Amino acid sequence: MTSKSSTNMADSKASLFRSDLKDKQAPTIDISPRKLMVALNEGCQDPYQLIQKDFLKRLEQLSLNRYMSPTTDLLHQRLADYAGVKKEQILFGNGADDMLYHLFLAVRENAQSFALSLAPSYFDYATMCGAVDLGIRFLDMRADFSFDVERYIELAQDSDCRLAILCNPNNPTANLLPAEQIRQIITALPDKLVVIDEAYYEFSGVSFVSELDEYPNLILIRSFSKGFSAAGLRFGYAISSPQNIAELWKTQITFHTSSLVKAFALCILENKELFLGHVQQIKALRDRLYRDLKELPQLIVHPSATNFLTFSLAGKSDDLYNHLQEHDITVRNVGSHPALQNCLRVSISCEDAVNAFRDQVKAYLAK
Secondary structure (H helix, E strand, O other): OHHHHHHHHHHHHHHHHOHHHHOOOOOOOOOOOOOEEEOOOOOOOOOOHHHHHHHHHOOOOOOOOOOHHHHHHHHHHHHHHOOOOHHHHEEEOOOOHHHHHHHHHHHOOOOOOOEEEEEOOOHHHHHHHHHOOEEEEEEEEEOOOOOOHHHHHHHOOOOOOEEEEEOOOOOOOOOOOOHHOOOOOOHHOOOEEEEEEEOHHHOOOOHHHHHHOOOOOOEEEEOOOOOOOOHOOHHHOOOHHHHHHHHHHHOOOOOOOOOHHHHHHHHHHOOOHHHHHHHHHHHHHHHHHHHHHHOOOOOOOOOOOOOOEEEHHHHHHHHHHHHOOOOOOOEEEEEOOOHOOEEEEEEEEOOOHHHHHHHHHHHOOOO
């Protein structure tokens, strides 16, 4: 027999959490593990192997029983030096995603608030907006990955739009957005935050950091996951005016980044030439693979300013994907948007992986 009190408790369970969570799904990623993982734009260079000695030496100076560490201020300064800004213009945390999450949290005003993004673009914008109950709207890119700038501005001028997001270079299309169009958007939206996701900055070499003083509504987001091959470290940062950073900081908890992560990130910056040299090797491999794929019949490959290539084999893309899976290679299916219909994405990691992928694509086409 069920008691009245237990029935009431069951009926009230839905009210224990935010009502909008009821219809949301927990974040997942549908990637089949294989021997050769070239689906998530990770590097093949393990940063720990490169800077192990420096990191272990720095660990000896850490007191993990303490919340506060001198590493924090030193990392803050090194990061500002790397970005070419003042310390007051930098906020770091647990990955670029963490920066975006707290930014979305900081701008949400009410249930009508929304962010604006191009589509296709980084899929987790929607995930993180949903997590903080911030709406998100999209403007579709054209088949050539261009977009209607005037329409984008019009959508962003809605009174409920809290910020406009531009991923540059864009993921998963891999292209750089025209700089003049970005400036046109920033200039047309002086009362809106414009966020440029520069996660692939080390590969593109393009940044708006030198224009922060001119555009007080601009925020840049960067990551250590791509150019510094440290996806598992979970370290990223935001760059903006001191005023914007001060507001964004208010959404963070006091001790928001592990001392171990900060120590490792500092060691990366102190050895940045090792990583930036590897970036140049990846770019060379990317360009070589692009040329190789361009020569293959039926296959379409798009130019890239990132560490990945997006490509398609028209109606045979799914079959090619399965062929690669059968040969222990996992790429990413990114074909859910009409502009990327039938498209797959391959990460450029090390030479052996690039060669294995290319050879299997050739083997499939030769069948």
